Structure formats: C-alpha cells, structure tokens
Amino acid sequence: MTEVERTVSAPSPVGESVKRIDAFEKATGAAPFADDLQFGPNLLYGRVVRSPHPHARILSLDVSKAAALPGVRAVVTGDNCDARFGLYLRDRYIFCRDKVRFVGDPVVGVVAISETIAEQACRLVEVEYEVLDPVVDPVRALDPGAPLLHENLADYEVADFIDPKPGTNIANHFKVRKGNVASAWDECEVIVEREFRVPIIQHVPIEPHVAVAELDRSGRYTLWSSSQSPFAQRNLIAQALELSQSDIRVIAPYVGGGFGSKAGLSAEGTAVVMAMSVPGHPVKVRLTREEEFFCAFVRQGLVAKTRVGANAQGEILAMKTEYYWDAGAYTEYGVNIARAAGYSSTGPYRIPNVEADSYCVYTNHPVGGPMRGFGMPEIHWGIEQIMDIVAEELEMDKVEFRLKNVLHGGEQNVTGMVMHPIGLSECIEKAARAINWGVDEPPSSPYARRSKGIAVSWKAPAMPPNAGSSATVRMNEDATVTVAVGGQEIGQGTFTVMAQMVAGVLGIPVDWVQISTPVDTKYSPYEWQTVASRLTWSMGNAVVAAAQDARRQILELAAEHWNEDIEHLDLRDGQVISYRSEEVLPLQNLVVYGLPLPDDQGWRGGPILGQGSFMPGYVTSLDNETGQGTRAVVHYTTGCQAVDLEVDTRTGKVKIHRIASAFDVGKAINPEQVEAQMQGGVVQGASTALFEQLIRHNGVPQNASFTDYRIATSVDIPDEIIPIIVEVPQDDGPWGARGVGEHPMIPTAPAIANAVSAATGVRIFDLPISAEKIYLEMQKERSG
Amino acid sequence: MELPLPELPAFDYLHASSAQHALEQLGGSIARTRVLSGGTDLFVQMRAGSIAPTELIDLKHIPGLATIEFDENSGLTIGAAATMNAVARDPEVQANYPLLVRALETVASYQLRNRATIGGNLCNASPAADSAPSLLVLGSRLTLESVGGQRELALNDFFKGPGETALTPGEILTKISLPLAPTGWKGRYLKLGRNTSGDLAIVGVAVLGFPDPEPTSGFRFRIALASVAPTPIRVADAEELLETTTLSDESIEQAARIAQDLARPISDARASAEYRRAMVFELTAWALKDVRQMLEEEA
C-alpha cells in the first residue's frame, strides 16, 4: 500500500478549460458526418418534387413518365403515408396530400440509382395545381376574408398547452393579463408605442440536411441522420407512419451545425417514406444548399406591436404587446415559440401591469422551426429598442434605466413566477464598463460617427414541463469510463462538458472518459432533444446522477472490503482512498472484477454500471386567460451585451469595434467553452443584425443561395469580443450551472440598433440593420 | 422557381492543346459548346440550368494563354486564362498597375481567385464584373481570335449588355493588353458589397488620375462604374468636367453627380436602385477625393 499524497491530487476538472474531446477528430477531418457513412452497393438516392406555389390545391398527379425513366426504383406520393404528425400540433403530412402550403412543400419523392437520375425523373412528374391566394403577412392573415391554410384545424391533435383557433389561421394564441394595464397608463409620465419587424432567416449550418433511411426485412426502420433530436425524430416518424417508437431506430453521427434546424422532422421524413417502397435499400436524401434555405426549417418572422409606459422616476409601470408570428405553412415548434414569447414578453424587467397576446399565425411561407434563441432574439429586437426609447424620453442614462428596472432574485416576473437568484445587474455593470460606457471615443475617420449601445436579455428553456434526460456510466477494466447519453454534440462542446462532470464525480482524469458515439436510439439512453440550451443543466444532472450511482457502488465495495465507514472514503486520482485508514486501491480491475473476499472465500462486487435520470418535476401549467402560474419554466439565463461601433455616413456601413457579452451561467463547467459560445453568439447575432433575411416575393423565396443570402464572414465580425462570465448558482444545476448556448445571440441585434441610433440619430425598426436602410434613413433626416 | 441541380450535369470535356485546336472544336454553337476557363461562372450557370452546354473546351492548359508579360515600352499583356491570383501576385503588375491588383483582390475570396480568370470575368460580362472598371480606366484592349484570324478591340467597345459581348460565335478572347499607365498616376477602386468580403458589388467605382499640364485643372481623370448599368461604363462627361474646371470639393461633387445621373441601376435582392444611385455619388466623390489627395501628396 502506498502513502496517500493528498497534495498531488489533480484538481477537479469541473471549472477547468479542458480541451474539447472531439477537437482532434474534427480538426483532422476524421470525424464522421452523416454523408460520410458508407452503405455499399445497395444505396439508392432520393430527390423530391416540391411545390412551386406558395398555396395551391393538388388536382392531379402523373408520375408515369418519372417511374418509367431507367434507373428509377420507386416513386412515392402523399398516398404512401397518410397520418399527420407534428411535435405539438399535428398539422402536416410528410408528402402533401390535399394542398401545398409553401414553395418547397414535398409533393412527390423519387428513388433512383443516382441523385442525377432521381432529379431528372422529378422533372418529369406532372402535377396539376389549382393555385390559391397565398397568405404572406402574419397580420393580414387574421383579416376576416383571408384565405385559410388549414381548413381542418379543428381535427388536428394538439398538446394541451397549445390553443389553436379553428376557422382562422391562428395555430396558437397565448395570453398574459397581469395587474391592470388600462388604468396604469394614467400614472405614466412617458408612454412609447412602436412596431418592430423581424424577417424570416435561415440557420445556414455548414452541413446541409442529410438523411439515409432503410426499411429492413423485419419491417423496422433505421434512419441515419444529421440530427439534434434523434429521440424526437423517432417519435415523429412513429406518428407519421403509425408505428411504435421501437420500430424505428435513429442513428445520429456528429452534426455539422444545427442551430435548431436539425431538431424536429424535415428532410428525414421524406427519406423514410421513400425507403418504405424499396425494402433492403438504404435511401439517401441530401438537401442542396439552395433547398436548405427554405425546404427544412427557417426562423419565423415576427411583427411586434409594443407599448410601454414609465413614471417620472423611471419605473416601468405597464407594457402591452402583440406578437404576430409568421409561422409558415406548418408549425412543428412554432406554436411553442409563440408561447415562450408570450411568457417572456416583458424581457427581464419588473413590470406590474402586463398585457400580451402572442399569435402563432399560419402563412404560406417556409416552415418556421426552432432557431438559436427560440423566439427570444426576435422579441428582444423590439423590447430592447423600446426600452432605449423610453429611457431617451425620460432623459435617463440607458444603463441606469435598465439597472433600475431589471428583475432580481425573489421578485415576481411576468407570469407570477418568483425569480431564482440571478446576476443580471452584475452583467449589465460589467458589460458597460468593458466598453467604457459613457465615454465618447473618436471615430476612425471624419466621415464616421461612433457611439455605444446596450441591451439585456433573458431566456428560459422552452419545453414541455416533463422533458427528461438519462445517462449511463459504465466502468471498464482499465478504470476508464464509457458514458452513454442521448443528447447530441452539435459543436457546443457538450460531450466534453459531460466528460468533465463524470471525471469530477469519479475522481479520474477527463481523458479516462469516453462518450458513446454515435447517438443511437437503440443503445443510447433517452434524451428529449438537444435544444433549449438545456443539456449542461438537464443531461448534466442525469450524467451526474449516473456517475454518483457508480461512485456509490465503488465506495460501498471498498467500504466492505476495508470494513470501514463509507463516510471516510473518497475517489481521487483514479483510486479509492480512505482518509481514516489511509488505505488506497486503484480503480483498475476492481471496477469490473470486484475484490476477493478474505481467506479465499470468493469475490464481491462486479462490473460497475451507474445510471441516472433527471426530469424537472416542478413546472406548472399557466392559466389560459391570464398566463399566470406558480412556475412557468425551470429557470431563466440572463445577460447583457454592450456594443461600441461606428457608422460610415457615406455608405451607412456599420463597423463594430467591440462587443462585451456578459451572462450569468450559474457555473462555468468549462470557461473556455462558455466564452466560445459568447463569441459564436455575437458573430451569429451580428450577422443576423446586419445582413440576414430570406427575401420573398408573394411567398416565393428570392435569395435562396449564398450569392444573395449574405452571412457575416471573418472580416465582418467585431474587432473585439469581450466575454464576461458571471456565476450566480442555479439551485438544481450541476455545480450550479445553467445553459448559455443560445443566449449570446439574443441581445446582439437590439444592442447594435441602439448603438446605431445613438451614433446617427436613426433608428431601424425592421431587421436587418442594413447599410442601405441606415443611409437612406439618414438622407431622410438630412432633408428634414 | 427552378432550383439548381443537385450535381453538375454531364458534359464532354475537351482539353485544348492550342488556341487553334480550341477554335476548330468550338464551331459556331454556343448553346452546345462553351469554352471553359476557371468555371466559376460557367459551372454555377450550368447547375442553375440557365445554360446547358454539352461540351466544354478547356482553355486553361493552352501554352501561352496564361502568361503575363510586361514590356517597358508597350505595357502589360495578360493571357486570357491567367488566374486572378497569378495576375495579382505578379511583381510587374504590382509595381505598375496596383489599381488592378486592388480591384482583383475585391473579387470573391482568395480560394476562388485561384481559379477565376480575368478573361472569364470579362467574357461573362456581368455588369458587376470587378475587373472591368479598372481595366476600363487603364485603357485596356482585347485580342479576339477565331478560325478566320485575329482582331483587336477596345474594352470600352466589348460589353454589349448583361451577359452580352462583342464576341461572335466561334471567337475567343486570348489577350488583354494594357498600355503603359500614365506617369504619376494614382488610382482607387471602391467596391461596396453588403458585407465586407465575398459579395458581388452593389456599386463599384474606379478612378484614375494623373498630372497633365494641358487641361485647366492640371490633371486628367478617368472614371468607370460597375453594377449600375447594363454594362460596366465610363463616365466621360464627369472626366471632362474635372479637367476643364479647377479641382475642388465642389467640382468633385459635381462630377460625382454626373456619374450618378448617368447610372441606370436596377433594384434587386442586393440593393434598391435608389441606394445604388446614391452610392454612385458617394463612392465616386470618395474615390476622387482619395485620388486627389494622393496626387497632391506626390506633387
């Protein structure tokens, strides 16, 4: 037995900037993505005939010429699969049956021996349409005479917290009624009312959607897909095919960026239906870059009408908001985005009187899905600008105004939930200080005007109350650990963070931990979805529980072996140690083979297998009429961004000098990863702020390619991004952690808009803040 | 809305070993046969289905067609198949035609410029072609060849409309010739895209100025614009104004107004006509002021 040397103990890897465990694989190109998987000579390819019309009735279909093309193996239509599916509201078919509702809606699928032949055959399909008037504006969609997208809305199955209005285009209506807004206006010194618009944008992951589906001879389906939510996909496919979950297996290798677009079901569904007609043959469907822009998911557009009033002391007294979400043809996640927007409609402010109506509205646009922030970047675009205007009218400093009005732990928020402790004020102070708030700094040229802007934000994971996570921790002979989870590595570093947690609990180095990949619904434990910035917290809790289960088993074994009290034992540096007897046992072998009983009496222990699951039990429903309830969500992550920029008055171009990004993450399990999220969020936020929009003309996309859908490149991003980590622990987070994956892009666009306004006197109400808009608005100002 | 094909459609590929070889194969049908340089326009258009040639004749490997030659007496000759990066990193081009180097550096990305050629940029005849304004103000001439022989043409007479040039069926561009640049010249190419890198021009403005005792102002100027008319254009009236009046902020702004009035921009996904027109004014004035400053610093 060796002496215990406590001082050489490796520090816990939790809280350390451990290197990404997938870094080498990804940097060298070795990491397999869905399109890299090999399927041998049986592989076939699928292409899809898509609706050219935003809204039309299918009168007839003639696929005979397509089917007759040499190389074509099957042609499928809406007749092949006739059940509706949807995450919260079952409003779609995989292939259209009655109507088409957006340009890109799948009508026919062709399976062939090559992509080119499949595409040629697609172009031979004849579809006769009766073109219908499209709905292209979410406000006008509610006019009494507006065309209806879903005549049978009343028949659709729907989750109990979603409230569609049959006979209209409203897929969900969420209401907040708190205090008395009507009487509050009288007490206000300043009332500001504005309308804000957010365009439809797309996620533009570097890897477009790829799905390969196969129906095997036993009647079961396997789907290999670039997926953020293998278990949710399995569920949705089961709905659409009227099968049970266990008939479907989803295997999800690494994801080349998702940002929400690879949650839910889109291209994968078409692959599965095509596979149905060619048993034994895997069928591969890849979206082209152009299809990616409007055939999978987009971020919903938004029209926000907001009114805010404050008293002379600068306290916000009332807020009234209407949100009209441009949900597109089907809703998948959209109905829940509208709900999340409603229950977060005040932003992180203390406002006693609130009225909010959030409408998720069907339009003949691409399908709105989840995108990083799940409605929050969209609503904060308006919230954080109108707060700026209120501060201006009160002649108050904008930082001071926010510090005066933001929520603190213990105060009631918009839904009546008592806020857990949050570090938002600290975020505001630190972000402002980091960019020298209040100090005028010179622009880079006589033609430029420089100024600063600030915006705060909050976001809660938006999910069903009972979204769960689970994990297993298996010990190997060499004391390494294999951890199985169902959450997905989508570039956010979750596998690394999970490995850190396991290593932290088991007292082993991080590089002893391996994550089972790919995620496979047949072997991986259940995870609701990799969305909502929930993995560090939710899957983290499950992983910690699994690791603690394994730890307990090991300690019990050693306690019996040494005949000691378990209280005195610990796991450190890959060993079980006793602080009392100073006995030490390396974990190697004992975690699989157990330990011998004294006097050759046999063995005890055995392979160590820990398991854990987590589900928040405390989320309550909200009153239908008032949106009030005890606890609407699990928690809110809050933060603040402060921007220093200049505008070239000759062109309207914005040059961002620096953005400080401060978020209260509870506990940074891996600070470098948190900072990376803040940097990525700022880049994506700035890109959507300045450039991005999917332009449509009468429902038809006009810029579905990188030629005219511009995103920020490395030379467009801020010169300096200053990440600031604030840590006010979450009571039920692992080590106090809460999520931060989506948050850093939420306040970016309004912070930039506020800075542009401060620099030029021009305020842009509809995203993006393009150079053209700024320039032309400045011209208007100049000419009076 | 027709989407681009998932893959490039099939075509026959011909590796031309000489200009003569290429010309013989080319025949007269550009619907069926196209010449291929970098392919950075051609392949995009083939995938989009806007053209559907079944045969491509690759000019890249023709000996001599990618050479870049500088002669102290006659100027620069660029082979039509020289890539933009090859031109931009040529020491003689850098020393004598930095304006062209700057203009090429605004095209797409470094990776793309490893393939894209100036020849392709001109023959594709996009109104937004970034090499065109600089080549116009530098007084470039083109050599066109067909089975019947060779002819020369000023670049100014080459563009006929969007995608249309003076090339006749069966003819190819072999050389771009730039005369010696005027002594003491300074130039500026300003390109405005939506984002900083990789975008097509909303407006491109090239200005070249040089001292000349003869005109009133003591300088001569040449101004050319991209992306604001059916073809890249010169702005002769503005050039003249700047020569016949004393150079001042007012005369520069007047010249920029002339450019703005001459522009006939369209509205598209990239920008509105209104913004483009305004940008012609702003960028022309900006480029002229920069060039004036450089000229004054030199004097």
Ligand SMILES: Cc1cc2nc3c(=O)[nH]c(=O)nc-3n(C[C@H](O)[C@H](O)[C@H](O)COP(=O)(O)OP(=O)(O)OC[C@H]3O[C@@H](n4cnc5c(N)ncnc54)[C@H](O)[C@@H]3O)c2cc1C
């Ligand atoms: C991502 C991307 C970004 C781009 N960005 C820019 C940009 O910023 N600015 C810009 O100006 N352009 C841009 N382009 C367009 C393109 O790269 C340029 O026009 C390029 O110079 C074309 O040259 P090429 O050698 O690739 O031409 P190719 O594609 O090979 O040919 C273009 C056309 O010219 C014809 N042709 C080629 N050579 C000859 C010849 N010698 N004689 C007769 N006909 C000929 C071909 O048949 C074809 O019709 C971009 C393209 C892409 C894909």
